[in-house]
Amino acid sequence: MIGKIKKGSGFKGCVNYVLGKEQAVLLHADGVLTESRGDIIRSFCMQTGMNPDLKKPVGHIALSYSAVDAPKLTDGKMVQLAQEYMREMKITDTQYIIVRHQDREHPHVHIVFNRIDNNGKTISDRNDMYRNEQVCKKLKAKHGLYFAGGKEQVKQHR
Template sequence: MIGKIISCSSFAGTVGYVMKKDQSRILAAEGIAPPDVRDMVRDLKDQTLLNPRLKNAVGHISLSFSPKDADKLTDAKMTGIAREYMERMGIRDTQFLLVRHLDQAHPHCHLVYNRVGNNGQTISDKNIKIRNGKVCKELTAKHGLYYAKGKEQVNRDRLREPDKTKYEIYDAIRHCLSGCQSWGNLETRLQEQGITTSYKYCGQTDRKQGVLFGKNDFTFSGSKIDRAFSYTSLNRHFEQLQRVRPSVEQPRYSAQSVGNLKAAADSYRSAFSGLFKSVNVPEESVNLGAFGLKGGVPLPPSDFSGGIAPELMKRRIGESHEEYIARITALIQAAAEAMLVAAAEHKRKLKERKANKPKIGF
């Protein structure tokens, strides 16, 4: 059972709508004289004179039921449920018209009532939507009626604006949310579907406290679309995703591969140190401590003897862990050998230069 509060400003238009020719049946009426529309409208308007300060005296609510309940919803049953609904909603001691419509597959009826009561009192509409939802759930459970779970059960084809757009935004957010990790992701994906995202801020600060979604010249706060889409709920959802990081697969290497890499690293460190000593660079200025540790590998410039370009140290796409460690080991070994050759060549040149240096006699 679903109750829909319908905004109306005219008894003539409202009564004229519910009294569809050959497609409606009057279930109950009080304080008015059916079936003539003009007579009923006149009766309703006359009573509003008891409370002329009330700007809008027209009350209109449709009560819809699932087609699965059609067999049990006789006219008497529907009338009984509608009267109980009115009592729980505080719609009492006033004029009303209850009409069943026969133009749809699902059973439904329309309740038109005067918000000016028989004694001139006002039939309150304060928090009417909240009260309506609560009463419908209670009556659905009490009478064993079918309860549609969630907005997914709503027939989109029958919706009118602005509900049609509201449900389009609901469906879009629900579809996009599973693939979004942040507000930015959600904004981008909704924008692709013609949906705008804007925010409400707390006073003159930059602290966000609400979110608005817009489409087709309609704008809705997130909580109006669905409680799960309020700013607080969505922000909590994204914060939880940021805290939960997917586990990273730890690379597994064979003992032989690790041993080969360690040996190559030792050779590299030795050759690296020896090369700098051979060119008279103080050993303490050479940082070898970080080699093989997370965060850095001391590499000479790529245009230097034994140099390794940093991009060569990165794992390639499609390269297995074993292939990667073998390639890096080979690079380090080649670099170490190149530095050993460079150091030996430097020593040879120094020795040759010393041998050819002219001797000065005294």
């Protein structure tokens, strides 16, 4: 399990990317209307009005798993892992969508969330890269997910 975190200024491009991929599946949503992509985008944008000073309100996290774990990663399990990841990262009380992509051999989901919570406060990104690494390790161990070897193993296969 690897988490890649990005921040952005506009929800339209991010939502269109995650939902526009062939075979993209919206697995779960909270706090947004889901009738159409436009509804999702408008829902996110409305909440940004609660804190107009935040220049990058878009949170985008890709959670990727080893192909070895694919058989146990049902849609439900991926939602569970994504929500647990978000709680551990202190991404709570905000709008989000979880979208599964199936365009690679390794299973992965995209989490798009509003960095402005439901009370208009900014969700902190302080030390998020370090916390991301720790949370991924914790969840891999807790759920019995594949741990890749170190660089030594990579060199052996060359």
